[in-house]
Amino acid sequence: MSELQAVTASPVREIARAVSLPHETVICDSTANPAPLGLMGFGLTTILLNMHNAGFIGIGSMILAMGLFYGGVAQVMAGYMEWKKKNTFGMVAFTSYGFFWISLVALVLMPKFGVEAADSSAMAAYLFVWGLFSLVLFVGTFRTTRALMLVFFLVTLLFFLLAVADATGNKAITRLAGYEGILCGLGAMYVGAAQIWNEMYGRTVLPLGSFD
Numbered sequence: 174m175s176e177l178q179a180v181t182a183s184p185v186r187e188i189a190r191a192v193s194l195p196h197e198t199v200i201c202d203s204t205a206n207p208a209p210l211g212l213m214g215f216g217l218t219t220i221l222l223n224m225h226n227a228g229f230i231g232i233g234s235m236i237l238a239m240g241l242f243y244g245g246v247a248q249v250m251a252g253y254m255e256w257k258k259k260n261t262f263g264m265v266a267f268t269s270y271g272f273f274w275i276s277l278v279a280l281v282l283m284p285k286f287g288v289e290a291a292d293s294s295a296m297a298a299y300l301f302v303w304g305l306f307s308l309v310l311f312v313g314t315f316r317t318t319r320a321l322m323l324v325f326f327l328v329t330l331l332f333f334l335l336a337v338a339d340a341t342g343n344k345a346i347t348r349l350a351g352y353e354g355i356l357c358g359l360g361a362m363y364v365g366a367a368q369i370w371n372e373m374y375g376r377t378v379l380p381l382g383s384f385d
Contacts (some may be wrong), residue, residue, distance in 0.1 A: 202258060206372065209365040211251030211267035216361030218244030219328075219354055220267060226335070227351025237278050244274035262313055273303060304332030319382030320364050327357035349365035 188310040218239045225232045252268030280299075284290035291299065307329040335349035337343070367379035 176253060191383045197384055204254065204257070204370060207251040207254035207267075208263060209256070209368045211248045211255075211263070211271075212361045212365030212368070214243045214247035214251065215267075216358045218358075219249075219331075219361065220358035223331075223354025223358065226347050226354060228348055229351075237281060240274040240278045245271050245278065247271070250275065262310070262317075266310055269306065288316070293339045293342060297336045300332050300336035300339060304329055304336055307332055316384070318364075318384065320360070320367065321381070324360040324364055327353065327360055331357050339340070351379065 180272060218236075221230075221236050221239055221287060222232075224230050225236060230236075248271030249269045250271075252266070255263030255267060267379050280296075281286055307325060311322070311329050313327040314325045329356045331350055334346060338346035338350055363379065364381065367381050370378040371381075
C-alpha cells in the first residue's frame, strides 16, 4: 500500500466505524430550576396545615385550596420538570408529595359526596406509609445538602408523629406535630429561597451546607 493510500484509508475507516456505532442525541437543557417551585409549594402548604394541627386556625377552604393547587398541582408540575432534567430524586419527591396533598384534600371532601370517611386507624396507616416513603427519601438526601437533609428528617418525623396521634387519639401529640410541621415548612421555604437567591445573585446568599 502506498503512503497516500495509507493516509486516506485511516480517516475512511474512522468514519465507517463512527457511522456503524449507535448515536445518542444530546440536548442542551436551558430550562429553569423547578426545585424552588416544588419546595415553596410544599413549604407554604405544610405551614398552613400544621397551623391547624397546632390549634391556630381551622381547616377551611383556604387550606384545602392551597393543598389542591399549590401543594398539589404545583408540585406535580415541578416533578414533571425534574423528570425532563433526569433528576430522579426530584421527580419522585415532588410528584409524590404533590399527589399526597391532592389525596389529602380528597380524603376531606369525598365524605361530602357519600363516600365513607376514613377512621382514625385508616388515617394512622395512611400517615405511617407516607412516613416510610419519606424515610426512603431522607436516606437519599445524604448525597445532597445538609439543609435538604434536615427538611426530609423533619417531614419524616412529622408523618410518624401524626400517625401516632391518630392511632392514639392524643391531641397533645397532634399539637406537637403541628409545631414540628411549621418548622418543617419553614425549612423547605429556606431551601427554596436559597436556590432562588443564590442563582439570582451569583453567589451564596443563603448557605445550604454542601457535603462536597
